[in-house]
Amino acid sequence: MEFKEKLISSHLAFEEDLDLFDTVHETRANALKIFEKKGFPSKRDEAWKYTSLDSLINQDYSLFPKSEISIELKEVKKYFLYDTDTYKIIFIDGVYSPFLSNTTHDGLDVCLMSAALSKPKYRKIIDNYFNKILPNEDSLTALNTSYAKEGAFINIPKNTIAEKPVEIIHFSSGKEESLWLQPRNLIVLDRNSQVQIIERHQSLKTHPVVTNSVTEIYLHNDAFLDYYKLQNDLTSASLIDNTFIQQEKNSHASVHTFSLGGKLIRNNLKFFHRGENILSTLKGVTILEGKQHVDHSTLVHHSKPNCESHQDYKGIFSERSEGVFNGQILVDKIAQKTNAFQQNNNILLDDKATINSKPQLEIFADDVKCSHGCTIGQMDEEALFYLRTRGIPKKEAKALMTYAFANNVLESVKLPSLKKRINGQIANKLGVNLGFEL
Amino acid sequence: MLTIENLHAQVEGRAILKGIDLDVKAGEVHAIMGPNGSGKSTLSSVVAGNEDYEVTKGKILLKGKDLAEFNPEERAHLGVFLSFQYPVEIPGVTVTNFIKTAINANRKAQGMDEIPASELLKKIREKSKMLGIDSKFLSRSLNEGFSGGEKKRNEIFQMAMLEPSLAILDETDSGLDIDALKIVANGVNKLKGKSNAVVVITHYQRLLEYIVPDFVHVLFDGKIVKSGTKELAHELEAKGYDWIKELA
Numbered sequence: 001m002e003f004k005e006k007l008i009s010s011h012l013a014f015e016e017d018l019d020l021f022d023t024v025h026e027t028r029a030n031a032l033k034i035f036e037k038k039g040f041p042s043k044r045d046e047a048w049k050y051t052s053l054d055s056l057i058n059q060d061y062s063l064f065p066k067s068e069i070s071i072e073l074k075e076v077k078k079y080f081l082y083d084t085d086t087y088k089i090i091f092i093d094g095v096y097s098p099f100l101s102n103t104t105h106d107g108l109d110v111c112l113m114s115a116a117l118s119k120p121k122y123r124k125i126i127d128n129y130f131n132k133i134l135p136n137e138d139s140l141t142a143l144n145t146s147y148a149k150e151g152a153f154i155n156i157p158k159n160t161i162a163e164k165p166v167e168i169i170h171f172s173s174g175k176e177e178s179l180w181l182q183p184r185n186l187i188v189l190d191r192n193s194q195v196q197i198i199e200r201h202q203s204l205k206t207h208p209v210v211t212n213s214v215t216e217i218y219l220h221n222d223a224f225l226d227y228y229k230l231q232n233d234l235t236s237a238s239l240i241d242n243t244f245i246q247q248e249k250n251s252h253a254s255v256h257t258f259s260l261g262g263k264l265i266r267n268n269l270k271f272f273h274r275g276e277n278i279l280s281t282l283k284g285v286t287i288l289e290g291k292q293h294v295d296h297s298t299l300v301h302h303s304k305p306n307c308e309s310h311q312d313y314k315g316i317f318s319e320r321s322e323g324v325f326n327g328q329i330l331v332d333k334i335a336q337k338t339n340a341f342q343q344n345n346n347i348l349l350d351d352k353a354t355i356n357s358k359p360q361l362e363i364f365a366d367d368v369k370c371s372h373g374c375t376i377g378q379m380d381e382e383a384l385f386y387l388r389t390r391g392i393p394k395k396e397a398k399a400l401m402t403y404a405f406a407n408n409v410l411e412s413v414k415l416p417s418l419k420k421r422i423n424g425q426i427a428n429k430l431g432v433n434l435g436f437e438l
Numbered sequence: 439m440l441t442i443e444n445l446h447a448q449v450e451g452r453a454i455l456k457g458i459d460l461d462v463k464a465g466e467v468h469a470i471m472g473p474n475g476s477g478k479s480t481l482s483s484v485v486a487g488n489e490d491y492e493v494t495k496g497k498i499l500l501k502g503k504d505l506a507e508f509n510p511e512e513r514a515h516l517g518v519f520l521s522f523q524y525p526v527e528i529p530g531v532t533v534t535n536f537i538k539t540a541i542n543a544n545r546k547a548q549g550m551d552e553i554p555a556s557e558l559l560k561k562i563r564e565k566s567k568m569l570g571i572d573s574k575f576l577s578r579s580l581n582e583g584f585s586g587g588e589k590k591r592n593e594i595f596q597m598a599m600l601e602p603s604l605a606i607l608d609e610t611d612s613g614l615d616i617d618a619l620k621i622v623a624n625g626v627n628k629l630k631g632k633s634n635a636v637v638v639i640t641h642y643q644r645l646l647e648y649i650v651p652d653f654v655h656v657l658f659d660g661k662i663v664k665s666g667t668k669e670l671a672h673e674l675e676a677k678g679y680d681w682i683k684e685l686a
Contacts, residue, residue, distance in 0.1 A: 382526055383527075385489075388510035393511045
């Protein structure tokens with residue numbers, strides 16, 4: 001049986017212990033129909049021209065882990081940003097781990113999607129926000145919706161600042177031979193609220209894992225979101241991340257994506273504006289080697305006047321790795337005085353490495369400032385020689401230049417220990433110890 | 439210190455250096471002058487180990503060691519320093535981080551531990567003061583947006599920090615006004631000692647008023663066509679380079 005068929009036929013079993021009279025059931029059932037009709041995207045779809053899922057979907061995966069897996073804290077501690085002082089929502093093979101987590105309902109909700117979907121006190125939020133900004137006909141998000149049950153639920157009430165960052169971590173233990181995960185996150189920031197979130201997916205053993213994740217984020221007036229995606233998984237793990245952000249008046253949302261490891265990663269990151277004076281920031285650093293493949297597909301839809309967006313993605317590709325950047329900026333006729341900027345700079349370190357960069361600007365307003373810039377180049381040999389004449393060995397010199405290249409993105413990371421962590425990961429990846437942080 | 443024997447070098451198959459002999463002893467300052475295109479910058483690049491140039495014949499010895507066996511960073515570890523005519527801009531790396539990385543790379547090559555932070559800061563303060571460098575300058579990205587004069591001053595600052603045995607200054611005077619020229623020259627003179635040597639490459643005699651050479655060599659068409667003392671520099675200033683061409 002094809003994996004697609006398995007996903008469809010397993011749905012009954014999935015819904016067995018869920019409330020079928022719930023409106024969410026209907027949403028799931030409709031979503032399954034869309035997935036059934038559309039199937040997985042293929043290279044014939046314009047949006048998937050440079051990324052093929054064939055190697056992922058031509059095999060079988062477990063959809064439901066057999067039993068609850070326990071992991072000792074000391075095994076996974078190194079993946080936490082901080083030991084304490086963060087809220088943590090932690091999953092092992094898709095199942096919530098109360099032992100490793102640190103959730104709260106004290107003044108704000110940092111808890112589980114399954115709780116939000118089933119408890120009456122969250123009914124209104126679910127009715128208002130669940131599955132409200134996803135594109136209707138997208139097969140992978142529909143697939144996620146049809147299996148939506150577990151994930152992170154974060155609700156920040158008005159005038160509230162989350163004092164601690166939230167870490168959302170999905171571990172896969174390797175107990176299942178191969179695993180298909182579909183976490184579903186919902187994050188709501190009410191008026192004038194603020195939160196910082198770090199998300200990562202981490203295999204503990206080399207085994208095939210595919211995560212098809214959907215995150216919906218809603219920012220009300222004056223809300224402030226700072227979101228970091230750390231993608232540094234084993235080369236047996238793949239991730240399709242679908243993140244949708246809706247912003248209202250005066251809100252600021254920033255997403256940093258650090259793609260340093262994994263087999264295949266597709267980041268669909270889409271911003272929708274629903275008010276004026278909005279700021280949206282999308283930044284990314286991608287450093288790949290081997291046969292890794294990372295595809296950033298972004299959209300900022302400017303549909304109101306006086307808003308601003310910044311996209312800045314840096315990519316460094318060695319060996320046979322492949323990068324894709326498809327950055328879309330859409331400015332509606334009504335969205336006058338829009339400032340929308342996009343940068344995508346790439347360095348190819350080897351002949352076999354590739355990058356496909358495609359800026360896509362569709363501007364219907366006439367009084368806007370929009371720009372895009374895309375560069376693809378090699379390491380500057382003259383600069384390398386300059387550094388080497390100062391006694392810096394070639395490998396360190398290359399690393400220094402890589403850091404320098406990525407610096408714009410790194411310096412806007414607001415959490416010092418996260419910055420340190422990313423610095424360390426990049427240095428590690430480049431095989432050097434520079435002895436300083438930029 | 440530096441002995442160059444019958445050095446021939448080419449770039450992309452084009453011969454540029456056509457048999458250079460030079461002997462620079464510790465404690466000496468040598469000036470290499472010559473018209474544009476005579477091979478001055480090529481000579482400095484070749485000594486520093488630029489892989490774009492191919493040495494086809496001859497030898498470069500530093501303290502008796504054949505430099506052909508060493509790559510650019512190893513030459514730096516042996517004490518070679520090249521002040522670039524056009525220093526490269528490296529956005530995203532501050533002057534301080536860069537100098538720290540360079541010093542520690544050199545120390546590591548000598549089997550030494552990393553420089554203690556307090557020692558580094560003290561040295562940076564001392565050398566930047568000597569060269570009239572503002573402390574704000576040190577937290578800027580390396581050479582990015584620096585004026586021509588700032589770039590050259592930064593080169594000499596790096597030299598002062600790294601304390602090389604052999605400093606090659608490639609057209610360090612270009613782009614400097616007279617005040618900056620004096621400061622830079624003063625920095626070079628402070629470094630000068632019994633155990634190191636300086637090679638000044640320049641088109642004009644101007645810098646040599648302040649860094650007084652023991653010997654002056656004139657390079658033309660890839661060869662040293664005349665050598666002498668500092669008076670030769672005055673002669674070149676007065677008469678230009680045309681008469682030199684006839685010597686070739």
